[in-house]
Amino acid sequence: xxxxxxxxxxxxxxxxxxxxxxxxxxxxxxxxxxxxxxxxxxxxxxxxxxxxxxxxxxxxxxxxxxxxxxxxxxxxxxxxxxxxxxxxxxxxxxxxxxxxxxxxxxxxxxxxx
Amino acid sequence: xxxxxxxxxxxxxxxxxxxxxxxxxxxxxxxxxxxxxxxxxxxxxxxxxxxxxxxxxxxxxxxxxxxxxxxxxxxxxxxxxxxxxxxxxxxxxxxxxxxxxxxxxxxxxxxx
Numbered sequence: 208x209x210x211x212x213x214x215x216x217x218x219x220x221x222x223x224x225x226x227x228x229x230x231x232x233x234x235x236x237x238x239x240x241x242x243x244x245x246x247x248x249x250x251x252x253x254x255x256x257x258x259x260x261x262x263x264x265x266x267x268x269x270x271x272x273x274x275x276x277x278x279x280x281x282x283x284x285x286x287x288x289x290x291x292x293x294x295x296x297x298x299x300x301x302x303x304x305x306x307x308x309x310x311x312x313x314x315x316x317x318x319x320x
Numbered sequence: 321x322x323x324x325x326x327x328x329x330x331x332x333x334x335x336x337x338x339x340x341x342x343x344x345x346x347x348x349x350x351x352x353x354x355x356x357x358x359x360x361x362x363x364x365x366x367x368x369x370x371x372x373x374x375x376x377x378x379x380x381x382x383x384x385x386x387x388x389x390x391x392x393x394x395x396x397x398x399x400x401x402x403x404x405x406x407x408x409x410x411x412x413x414x415x416x417x418x419x420x421x422x423x424x425x426x427x428x429x430x431x432x
Contacts, residue, residue: 247329247424250422252420299362313362314360
């Protein structure tokens with residue numbers, strides 16, 4: 208039982224390049240989330256998926272797209288990376304939305320030069 | 321927009337000392353969660369408080385939810401180096417609000 212897995216763990220991109228961050232959970236959770244964490248800014252929600260087949264914008268969605276591929280997988284795509292997207296990205300999942308505990312992956316450290 | 325303010329932002333203490341971390345908001349939350357995050361890892365849930373005035377204990381950690389469900393505190397007794405980490409509070413809104421709102425966190429360092 209791996210919980211929430213994320214790939215890659217580290218990535219360096221040049222400005223304008225694109226990439227997809229992958230996330231998978233094996234807990235049969237309905238809801239999945241993508242956050243970014245920056246020093247002094249806490250965790251900010253980028254996108255979330257309350258259930259399979261639905262996605263919604265969070266607090267900072269600009270420059271990102273997501274796909275809920277199936278119940279297990281939720282990917283985050285940067286179409287044209289910018290230095291402002293340098294951050295640590297966390298994927299999380301929960302049984303349902305709101306009050307339920309969120310389980311986090313180990314994070315992806317992304318640097319855009 | 322619901323905001324959660326955490327204080328202090330940084331806290332460095334000696335092993336054996338007691339400390340309290342605060343999480344405050346002007347908004348009412350249906351529940352509040354506390355997470356701890358260690359370097360290089362994702363946050364891990366410590367506790368969820370749901371009822372106004374609720375107090376929960378987890379070994380040396382005591383969590384309290386304010387009567388009005390707008391604030392919460394985390395008290396650690398006799399801190400140990402293993403308590404070092406980033407403590408995050410997160411509030412869940414009521415009704416159709418599916419998201420958690422995270423505070424910016426308190427970075428605790430417990431020196432041996």
